[in-house]
Amino acid sequence: MNEEMIIKLQHFFGVDMKIKKEMYDMAPLDNLEGKVISDKINDSLFYIFSELKCISYDLNLNVYKKVCSLEDIIKEQFYSCGYDTFKLKKFYQKYISNMEEKFVDCVMDTCVGYSSENVSAIYLANSINEILHFLHSYIINNEKIFEAVPLIEQKMNDNQYPIRLRGNKNSYFEQLFKLFPLELDCGWTDMVIINDKKMIMMVRDRGHALTIEITLNNDSARIEYFIPKLCNINMIKMLPGINPVNENSYGATGAFETDLNNLPSSLISFISKVPTDLDIILR
Secondary structure, three states, rough: OOOOOHHHHHHHHHHHHHHHHHHHHOOOOOOOOHHHHHHHHHHHHHHHHHHHHHHHEEEEEHHHHHHHHHHHHHHHHHOOOOOOOOHHHHHHHHHHHOHHHHHHHHHHHOOOOOOOOOOHHHHHHHHHHHHHHHHHHHHHHHHHHHOOOOOOEEOOOOOEEEEEEEEOOOOOHHHHHHHHOOOOOOEEEEEEEEOOEEEEEEOOOOOOOOEEEEEEOOOOOOOOOOEEEOOOHHHHHHOOOOOOOOOOOEEEEEEEEEEEEHHHHHHHHHHHHHOOHHOOOOO
C-alpha cells in the first residue's frame, strides 16, 4: 500500500478548488485596466502551472510533459498580449476557460475504469480548464489509484465481491460503508475517504465502472457521478440529476443533492438504478 497516495489525493482535491477560484478571479473584467488584468493573470499562471506540474508529475510522465508543453504555449500567447484588454480577453477565453466538446467526449470515452493507463485525451487539451478536467477525470476513474490507498476495512457482498473502505478514518463515512448493503448487485466496490468532507467511490459492474464523488456541506450532501457505459439509455435518463444524454453519448454525467440524514438511502437507491449489462436492450 502507498501511504503517500491519500496525501496526494487530498492535495489534488484541495488544489482543484483553488485553481478554479484562480481562474474565476483572473477573468478580465470591463472595469479593469489592461495592466491590472495582465498582472493578475501573470501571478495566477505561475501558481496554477506550479500545481498542475506537481500533480501530473506524480501521475504520469507523458501527462507531465504535455502540461509542461502547454505551459510554454500558453505563457507565450499571454506575453504577446501586452496590456491590450481586447487581446487579454481573447486569451482568457481560448487558453484559460475554454472547454471543447470534442475534448470532453474524448475524456469520457477514455478516462474510465479498467483503462487507467489511457492518457490520450490530454493531447487534445489546449486550455487550463481542459487540463484540470482531464486530471480530475483521470484520477477519479483510475482503479490503480484507488487500490494504492491504504485499506481501512472490507466486507464481501452476496456475489462474493469485496466492498472496501480506504483512506483516512472518518466516523461518518465509516458508517456509510457499514450501511452499504451486501445484497446490492454490483462487483468490486472501493470507497475512498479523502477528508472529513469528501469521499470518492468506484462501483464495478454498474454502468461498467460507476464513479461517484460525495461532498458534504453542513446538513446536505452533493453526489456527482460518471457512468462510462450506457447499458440502457431509458434507465439512464431516469437517474436523478442526469445531464442531457442520448444513445450516441460517450457515457453520462450528473449530480444531485440530498439531506445528510438521507445520504445513505439516497446513495444506495441511486446505485441500484444505474443499469448493468443485464439491462442491455438487444436490438
